[in-house]
Amino acid sequence: MSALLTTFVGAVEVGNTLGEGVLWDAVGRRLWWTDIQERRLYRYEPTRQVLDTFELPERLGSFGFVEGSERLIAAFESGFALFDPQSGQLQWIARPPHAADKVRFNDGRVDRMGRFWAGTMVEGTGRPVGRLYCLCNGLAEVHLSEIAICNSLCFSVDGRHMYFADSPHRTIHRFDTDPVTGALSNRRIFAQTPPGALPDGSNVDAEGHLWNAHWGSGQVVRYAPDGSISGCIDLPVTQPTCIAFGGTALDHLYITTARENLSAAVLASQPQAGHLLIYKTNIRGHPEPRYRP
Numbered sequence: 001m002s003a004l005l006t007t008f009v010g011a012v013e014v015g016n017t018l019g020e021g022v023l024w025d026a027v028g029r030r031l032w033w034t035d036i037q038e039r040r041l042y043r044y045e046p047t048r049q050v051l052d053t054f055e056l057p058e059r060l061g062s063f064g065f066v067e068g069s070e071r072l073i074a075a076f077e078s079g080f081a082l083f084d085p086q087s088g089q090l091q092w093i094a095r096p097p098h099a100a101d102k103v104r105f106n107d108g109r110v111d112r113m114g115r116f117w118a119g120t121m122v123e124g125t126g127r128p129v130g131r132l133y134c135l136c137n138g139l140a141e142v143h144l145s146e147i148a149i150c151n152s153l154c155f156s157v158d159g160r161h162m163y164f165a166d167s168p169h170r171t172i173h174r175f176d177t178d179p180v181t182g183a184l185s186n187r188r189i190f191a192q193t194p195p196g197a198l199p200d201g202s203n204v205d206a207e208g209h210l211w212n213a214h215w216g217s218g219q220v221v222r223y224a225p226d227g228s229i230s231g232c233i234d235l236p237v238t239q240p241t242c243i244a245f246g247g248t249a250l251d252h253l254y255i256t257t258a259r260e261n262l263s264a265a266v267l268a269s270q271p272q273a274g275h276l277l278i279y280k281t282n283i284r285g286h287p288e289p290r291y292r293p
Contacts, residue, residue, distance in 0.1 A: 004230065004281065006233050006280065012044055012051060013275050014042065015274040016038070016257070016276075018038075019034070019035055019256035019258055019275075020033065020258075021034045021060070021108070021256070022254050022276070023288055024247075026250075027065075029045070029046075030044060031044040031246050033254075039057075039060070041055075041060060043085070046246070046247065054085040054086075055088075057090060061076070061077065061105040062074075062105070062118055065288060065290045069082075072085065075105040075108045075116075077104035077105055079092060079095030079140075080093040093138055096131075103129060106118075106150050106151065107152065109154055110291045111155045111182070111289060112289050113289075114291055115291075116135040116291050117134050118133055118135070118150075120132075122149070130148060130149065132144035132150055132153075134182045144164070148168045148169075151167045151198075151201065151202075152165035154210065155177070159179055160176065162177045163175075167200065168198065171189055171191075172189075172190045172191045172212065174188055174190040193217075194217070196216050197217035199213075203242075206284045208225050209231075210223045212243075213255065218235045219232055220253070221233075236272050238270065240255050240257050240277075241255075245285020251284050252281070254278055255277040255279070256276055257272070258273070259274035
């Protein structure tokens, strides 16, 4: 196990209301993320420091890359679609009815077998009626229900385990995943976050350690495969949302953050809130799988 070493490189100053879902495209060598509340998609090329933005038809909770295509597999607030950022072309795949008002899609990720998983969340107060779906062969199948806020979705390097958190419970769970059917089993607690720290977006590095953005406490925490803490990065903002490994060597850590619900006084003390933060690490990531329609 490598001890964690990091160096702050800088920030892409975008001032996102709710930056989320950051992913590194190893083919195009570009970074993508979404500002959910502003219905905007970002694409950043670090080598040339070029930033492009794309307006969206709905709020975009999460997305993934598609094998052999420039389109994205997207979990918009109302359902799953294939989306072409350049043309704006949208092809709906499945729009499962939400169980209540103020429910939208949130966190999601492509697994090692090329399936796209995404879950819904309840905005504001209300019963936890969110669900976790797996999109495979054009069908969206429910695997978990009674969720308040779906988060922390990612998969072990061998694809045999899925990580998931229902954020208000401050618990990251680990499941066994059937590689053929995607069926989940053997749910157990992987890690518990401290009071005031809600588990948000996660990713897994090449050593099999899980990294999680702790919303509210201003940290990204690295967990060993046994759930023990193997590293921590203290951030200049309190609301980190998601992380991705990128760069040619997959040794840069990109962290999306949020300004949502922060007062003017707090924003004055956190001028980098909402920006994309960049760190150089001694740990390498693992390439993102691509969705196979």
